[in-house]
Amino acid sequence: MSLFGSAAASAPNNTIGDLKGDVAVSETPEDSISDLSFNPNPNDAKDFMAVASWDKKIRIYEVNTSTGQTQGRHMYQHNAPVFSCHFAKDGKRVVSAGADNQAKLCDLESGKDSVVAQHDQPIRSVRFFDVDSQPQMIVTGSWxxxxxxxxxxxxxxxxxxxxxxxxxxxxxxxxxxVVGTAERYINIINLKEPTKIYKTLQSPLKWQTRVVSCFNDSAGYAIGSIEGRCAIQYVEDKDSGSNFSFRCHREPPQGNTTQVYAVNDISFNPVHGTFSTAGSDGTFHFWDKDAKHRLKGYPSVGGSITAAKFNRDGKVFVYAISYDWSKGYQGNNAQYPTKIMLHPVLPDECKPRPSVKKR
Structure with a gap:
């Protein structure tokens, strides 16, 4: 049975993607959506998604990846807008952090949440991590x-x-x-030596860093910036010949003017290793970094995409449409959409291009 019914299966086999099979999530946040995270545990029978938003809440949804149906399962609150959320690898806990300078841990089995981290200023990002056989810990990055x-x-x-x-x-x-800071610094840390910065560089992109996302094999990472560019970077110098950057999320030039949009999120497909970019222009694209090729590009979804992620088996791509403040206070209005869409990933959309052997 095809994902989300037959409409999605009719997508043409070319570089223009189809949004007809996309399904809206019910009971969406009341303000801009800042982050998304899926339960990564492959042994769980159900798929769950956490959503962080500016309405100070974290919402947990159960997602049926065959039909696209969603159901709200739990919600808890911060004291200020929430910027980041992440599932533990066992799928039983969610950590979140934001403008209240705190990180909270929610146990989904009991429904209880508690403060587990504190900074002097807002926490921009939080992640679970584990090294060797140690219990999972969290890392927080703050302003x-x-x-x-x-x-x-x-x-x-x-x-x-x-x-x-x-x-x-x-x-x-x-x-x-991988940590991206203001002034375009990128810090790389080996979590086996967590207090040492293994390598520091300035982003090869000329403008502010918006997002970093690690490769599936942890050999490198992608960077997205506010000026519609993405960079592929390898950790080790011996692989630096494979580093490159490319333009995306830009409109064709009109005379001497080119409209340029921020790359708000980058997500790697957990099966194929290809990746997505999503931007303020309201489009998302799938790319093959090894072939340096765009696999699919999609029409505008009608508002800025503020966050986007693949689920644990790469069969569903979720994107959040909401105002990202790129046009300041004047750009926001009551009619601006705030919604979350599930896109069924067809087999040809994210598979890498076949390698061409040189004779």
């Missing part, structure tokens, strides 16, 4: 220019790392932690 590591059995951070500037984005994969 107070620090990264802090938290053992959930203790009230105080077990370690802290000073960064060059405010932390805007952060991602973890295996032992790789």
């Amino acid at each position: 107070d220019k620090t990264i802090k590591y938290w053992d959930l059995r203790q009230q105080q951070p077990v370690a802290s790392v000073q960064c060059q500037d405010r932390i805007y984005t952060m991602d973890v994969k295996d032992n790789l932690l």
Whole structure:
């Protein structure tokens, strides 16, 4: 049976994607959506999604990935807008953080939540991580220019790392932690030595970093910036010949003017290793970094895409449409859409291009 019915199965086999099979999530947030996270546990019979938003709430939805139907299962609250959320690998806990300078942990089985981390300024990003056989810990990155590591059995951070500037984005994969700060600094940390910055560089993109996302194999990461560009970077110098950047989320030039939009989120497909970009222009695209090729591009969804993620088996791509403040206060109005859409991923949409062997 095809995902979300037969409409999605009719998508043409070319580089223009089809939105006809996309399904809206019910009971969406009341303000802009800042982050999304899926339950990564492959052994769970059900798929769950966490949504962070500016209405100070975290919502947990159960998602039927065959039909696209969703049902709200739990909700808890912060004291200020929530910027980041992340599922634990067992799928039983969610951590979230935001403008109240706190991170909260919610146990989904009991429904109870508690404060587990504190910074001097808003926490921009939070992630679970685990090293070797140790219990899962969390790492927080804040506008107070620090990264802090938290053992959930203790009230105080077990370690802290000073960064060059405010932390805007952060991602973890295996032992790789990548941190993007203001002034375009990128810090790479090996989580086996969490208090040492393994490598620091400035982003190859010329404007503010919006998002970093680690490759599935943790060999590198993608960077998205406010000027409609994306960079593919490898951690080790020996692989640096494969680094490159490309333009995306831009409109064709009109005379001497080119409309440029922020890349708000990047997500790697967990099965194929291809990735998505989603932007303020209201479009998303699927890319093959190894072939340096766009697999699919999609029409505008009618508003800025503020967050986007693949689910745990890569069969569903979820994107959040809401105002991202890129046009200031004047750009916001009561009619601006705030919704979450589920896109069924067809087999040809995210598969890498076949490699062409040179004779």
